[in-house]
Amino acid sequence: MFTKAFRVKSNTVIKGSDRRKLKADVSAAFPSLSADHLNELVPNKEELNVVKIYAHKGDAVTLYVLHRNPMFFQLEKQLYPTVYTLWRYPDLLPAFTTWPPVVQKLTGGADLMLPGVVVSSTGLPEVNQGDSCAVNVVSNRAPVAVGTAAMSSREMRTSGMKGKGVNVLHTYMDQLWAFGDKTTPPVLPVTDPSVQAEAEMDRQESGEEGTEISVQESEGQKNCGTTAVESSLQNLQDLSLREGEKEEDTEEVQGEQEDSRSPQEQMDSLLFQCFLHALKSKVKKSELPLLTGTFLRKHMASCCPKGKNLDIKKSSYKKLSKFLQSMQKEHNLVRVKELTKGVDSIVEVDWKNPELCSFCVPEDWEPPEECGEDRESCEEVYKPPEITLLYGVTSRLEPLFQDVQKKKGAVLQASEVRSIITEYVKKNELVHDTNKSYVNINPVLCDCLLEKSEYQELEVLKWDDLFSRTLSRMQSCHQLLFPGQAPVVRKGQVEPIDITVASRGSNKKVTIIKNLEVFGIEPTVVADTLQRLVQASSVLHDVPGAKERQLVQIQGNQVHHVGKLLLEQYQIPRKYIQGLDKAPKAGKKK
Template identity: 65%
Template sequence: MFARPFRVKSNTAIKGSDRRKLKAEISAAFPSLSAVQLSELIPNKEELNVVKIYVHKGDSVTLYVLHKNPLFFEVEKRLYPTVYVLWRYPALLPTFRTWPPVLQKLIGGADLMLPGVVVPSGGLPDVKWGDYCSVTLVNNRAPVAIGTAAVSTKEMHSLGMKGRGVCVLHAYMDNLWAFGDKSGPPSLPDAEGEGQEVNGEEYESDEVEEEEVEKCVEEKEKEEEEEEENTQGEKVTDQACSGVEELRLAEQEEERVNEEEEANPDDQKMPQETMDALLLQCFLHALKSKVKKSELPLLTSTFLRIHMFSCCPSGKQLDIKKSSYKKLSKFLQAMQKQHHLVRVKELTKGVESIVEVDWKNQALRYFKVPEETDGEAASLKEGGEGELPYHPPEITTLYSVSARLEPLFLDAKKRKGTILQPAEVRDIVTEYVKDNELVDENNKNYVTINPTLCDCLLEKSEYQEVESLKWDDLFSRALARMQECYEVVFPGHAPVRKKGHIEPIEISVASRGSNKKVTLIKNLDVYGLDPAVVATALQRRVQASSVLQPIPGSKDKVLVQIQGNQIHQVGNLLLDHYQIPRKYIQGLEKAPKAGKKK
């Protein structure tokens, strides 16, 4: 329920009468709580807030918050405790145990499937359908999720421990947990943790854990597929023909990807544990040998691109998305809260910076910097003073088959949405003309227009007038009626394809107080340029101050602002040093003319 961010509608302090009513409801819902425990949860003289929110599905949920921590949430007039309450009273609800890797699935919104349940020696707790349940991990009694029983204990056994076990509503690390102080679960020793049984079989090795997690995920996916088939069964017949064709194209694409992976085994996905270890190594390496105290505060994006990437060992590729953290902000948050290595602060709205580093931290002090190879040292030297060598991306214009032109490409088995190179478009159109014998017999430079070409390439006013087109006109009309796309390939990275035109680097001049001129540079990140590095390079060239500012309406994007009309110097830096093609730079014509004051 809280896997995605929610919207807060209101936040008010609870009234005295409502506080007493809430205590009575909690006592009725959880009779095992004593009067003392109830008073600890809902104290009489401390401020308790009622927060009304809307989750991403549109459902209205009420939160009861004490000391900034949500204690209970109410859905459809039923109260549920949060993990913050369960950590104080872990025996409050019947508990089901599972393996640690399953937690990531629960955080993402998945339910607990029965193949992933670890059966204790005393058997499963006795529950009925809809009863409150909590979920714990092996070797720790601190609950990590709360939900309701999908079936009764008796049905769980009769189903052979297959299917859905617990419908999870809230889990540790989800957005409801993040609404509080973001503390971690306490370590509560679990006597049942050793020698557990998996669906009645004794647990002996890590291999069993991996197999059970895979079974749990497979069971969940199978159930979702069955539900989807039931709801969409009536549509299958109508879409059979197109579905077969799309499946064939998908299989061809999968074969191509597999071939590329076999040809480049180093580019295949790394396990999360391996990527986490590489991320930590590059982080410690960067702090110990790259970052200087004088550089603080340091933008987190600059720290990643300039320092951490340069510390990645040769032959390996650092990719945060392939780690368990998924985002740089979450990784740095872990380094701050769990290891106390750095302190991260949002100095500018939406832009985080590292403001402090604990240089005396033991993990940092005892970290041994890997030896740098000659090749790595040389490449760093080429880039300048602490700057990585920059290689401009290869940008290719592509075209996507539109609905209007689909009949022209059907013979080549290219359906709507297929992305093609311009040369491929020319070849397919040429092949179509030749197969249908449309080349004008009297003049080979012209192509006769048949009904398909008429519908695809001509305007309505031309239907009765135009009977033939020149080859060049034919190709240009075909490309003009397709959806333009582009592909960006950075050295050592997979190609990135997007629809529309690639955004150019925008250079503009604006006036600030007292009619002072400043130069603004946007969209540097689209071309793999770090705004902080470009700002520093410009500052050295023109001896003027530069700052980074967030771009209104965009998240985690910044522009470079430098004093004066510096378009000429910006142009030289982008064209000569970074070798960005002129056609991808907008605003160079606004440079001051020779002899005029900037």
């Protein structure tokens, strides 16, 4: 958020009433602070300034500045401490530990990914999605970044430590840090033995490779950790310059030593070339916003030189989202936005970007022979998201899930719910004495599952009735897992693709298709495909009341063709398509 310069709107001394409100807000947000620590952060007598700024992306942020240093920043009514505050109170937020080289990526605007997290012997800090958290390095407990948890600790563990861990908002050496006195982090010793061992190993490996991210052991063995972290953080300012020099040297000898690059570096270069090629000659302004998956399949893949294959998993980025994030933050070529939850789209392209303007299509590049006239045939097969039905614990059912520590809002699969309820019945010895297919109703089950009119009537329930009542009283949720992306959990039932037939002037029929974006399908592609398929005109309209969604309208009753396209090419399960029965009957006019 603060990687680029921000604009200051106002800078005023805080009023007495606002000072008291700030102290109350800080106390509520960080209850671990003692009264003395609270008075140090929000003193009654000393001058405290309120600075209102606009970040480079337009976000309105409020800073609270003490002794020239910003101590807190407020974004969307949420209060966050800065690194200056965390250096004084390092345990104020749960902290994730990473390697010193990762800090350079964070200061460049990247988020902390779970593969870069060092797990201590005590495990991950316990956080929920959206909770404030800090980031430190293995050789120093002093935090170097502040952000929010991208998922809960439980989800991090179940995902196998893959995906995004922390959405980084503020880092050491960013513009917010530069707004203060620009001091360096203090050296706070690491107490966890496992993390100390990781730090020692990192120092040894760095020493063997000759890098300066973790410094070699100095004369004072006791200050080894101190020297390492000071060197790693101070050298961040020079690291980008050194890497830039290395890249220039690589470019000079690229023609002669092309094969000397690692396979990963070669794939990174090929990705960047195909990316620029696709923007230069394939993407049109009228296609924006463009789904990122479609951009890769339809445009970048067709720009790959003959004899080579794009495989983003063999690059240093590993995922398309991370690659596009780099193209946005480091090269300012595109702007990517999550128009529908869990589905990213390219919404803007900087057509005047120097790198894009200077790019020339390779002379030896040829369109893939197998594409011919039908470009759709050379695209990768669309893979629909994996949909998992989930159930959320409600306040009424919370007593049933107390034993397994599932509070209100916890999301479970049906099989997990059955296991938990079965265990609860057995633990409380509620199985009927003579008929094992029945369960005795205790006061908890009575309050959770029975209607008031049934309190005096029902004493037992069948197992199936017990499970069905439990599931029916839980919050309906679902999980969408798109290929190459983190799973997305949404409340409510899955919103199906809706196909309707409407009449326009002179009783002409049109077919309308909605909710394609929910399944990661781009309306533009469907409209173009149907237009070629049925030789009828199609248009796109914004969906009233649904932000950033579009519907496809095509002339005539084309339900049969739409259904065939969605079922066969996109492989959408029939139960998630609504309106297939509106197809014209055989022998009747459409």
